[in-house]
Amino acid sequence: MHFCTKALHVKNIDTHKAMRFPIYQNSAFEASNSKELEEFFKGKKDGHVYSRSSNPTVSAYESAVTQISKAHGAIAFSSGMAAIANLFFSLLKARDNFIASKHLFGNTISLFDTLFKDLEVEVRYVDSIDEVASKIDAKTRFFFCETISNPQLSVIDFKALKKILKGYKIPFIADTTMTPWNIFDAKENGIDIEVLSATKWLSGGGQVLGGMVLDYGSYDWKNAFNLAPFYEKYNQNALLFKLRKETFRNLGACLTPQSAYLLNLGLETLDLRVKYSCENAYKLSKSLEKRGLKVRYPFLDSFKYSSLAKKSFEYGGALVCIEFEDKKRAYEFMDRLKIFKRGTNILDNKSLAIAPYHTIYAEFSSSQKELWEIKEGLVRLSVGLEAYEDLEADILEAL
Numbered sequence: 001m002h003f004c005t006k007a008l009h010v011k012n013i014d015t016h017k018a019m020r021f022p023i024y025q026n027s028a029f030e031a032s033n034s035k036e037l038e039e040f041f042k043g044k045k046d047g048h049v050y051s052r053s054s055n056p057t058v059s060a061y062e063s064a065v066t067q068i069s070k071a072h073g074a075i076a077f078s079s080g081m082a083a084i085a086n087l088f089f090s091l092l093k094a095r096d097n098f099i100a101s102k103h104l105f106g107n108t109i110s111l112f113d114t115l116f117k118d119l120e121v122e123v124r125y126v127d128s129i130d131e132v133a134s135k136i137d138a139k140t141r142f143f144f145c146e147t148i149s150n151p152q153l154s155v156i157d158f159k160a161l162k163k164i165l166k167g168y169k170i171p172f173i174a175d176t177t178m179t180p181w182n183i184f185d186a187k188e189n190g191i192d193i194e195v196l197s198a199t200k201w202l203s204g205g206g207q208v209l210g211g212m213v214l215d216y217g218s219y220d221w222k223n224a225f226n227l228a229p230f231y232e233k234y235n236q237n238a239l240l241f242k243l244r245k246e247t248f249r250n251l252g253a254c255l256t257p258q259s260a261y262l263l264n265l266g267l268e269t270l271d272l273r274v275k276y277s278c279e280n281a282y283k284l285s286k287s288l289e290k291r292g293l294k295v296r297y298p299f300l301d302s303f304k305y306s307s308l309a310k311k312s313f314e315y316g317g318a319l320v321c322i323e324f325e326d327k328k329r330a331y332e333f334m335d336r337l338k339i340f341k342r343g344t345n346i347l348d349n350k351s352l353a354i355a356p357y358h359t360i361y362a363e364f365s366s367s368q369k370e371l372w373e374i375k376e377g378l379v380r381l382s383v384g385l386e387a388y389e390d391l392e393a394d395i396l397e398a399l
Ligand SMILES: Cc1ncc(COP(=O)(O)O)c(C=O)c1O
Pocket: 079, 080, 081, 082, 105, 107, 108, 146, 150, 175, 177, 178, 196, 197, 198, 199, 200, 209, 210, 211, 346
């Protein structure tokens, strides 16, 4: 089955066969007797006990994601940042380290450079995959990058990196927010664990916050020192169980049933929305480049990552970046836009514009921003579902 068909016809697990799994709006669930309640707690029997640990609507959404991706299992969270934090807290202990691409979403860097630093977790940033091997030691727990980085739009050679990581038995984690399952086969590209912000494309247009962790079942958890007690009990489900039974439950970043319902609806139209906005973004990037603007887009031949992007993804994503000479010019442009809204989200149904240097990365120093290639005049456009002609006209008018 094609992705769009699969997404519309996930297994119906509602008792009443409602076409869309309903919202189970409540916090606790009743057991038939005391013994059953004990069995739920001891994991001897499956069932919902308390919505901070699991909820039927949230489980239906997790099951839908598992069915339409190639994942072995998936867990939903209250936001993308919650998914990243819970995943990493599950894999790390104090004085561990991990390797990460230096091109990352601002809040992710903020988490690494503040909370993780306080907990004595070291992040070893790299510029290219050639630096990875030399950064690995006995305390290195994983490698992390974004499939298309936000906002630089950089891409790495996933398969080449996988070969290196495999040699050291290090898991490969990627933030795939920019590249959902219909345009990127994470498993085929060697990614062991996927983490993403469901707030973006999955939510069906910026309606709710959400996050996901997907385990593809490809990493042998026997090699993960920190998961040893869970590996003994749950084998290849070690990460999913550690997340569910420990980190997730204890930190409490659960997805609400209403959000799960909307995310489930979002999955039904994901394929159409993703491909439509990617096509809009591609056309826009070509048109702007033709007019002599400095444009970044993963599928533009002039862009330094285009061959890697075309090798890995079916579409180039929906972010287009324009580099203006300075802040003044960037702001003049943004303030003249009528259809593109000035706002901080991405991959919404509506097209959005922001200058990341002065907003998302405002708390960082100018030398850090220079290192991460985030310039003062950079405008990030998130291209939505409007008619292409209207978007192009809006931009040209603003220019
Ligand atoms: C690549 C990426 N990862 C993670 C996040 C965090 O997601 P959320 O806002 O759902 O916490 C974002 C948010 O913009 C993002 O762009």
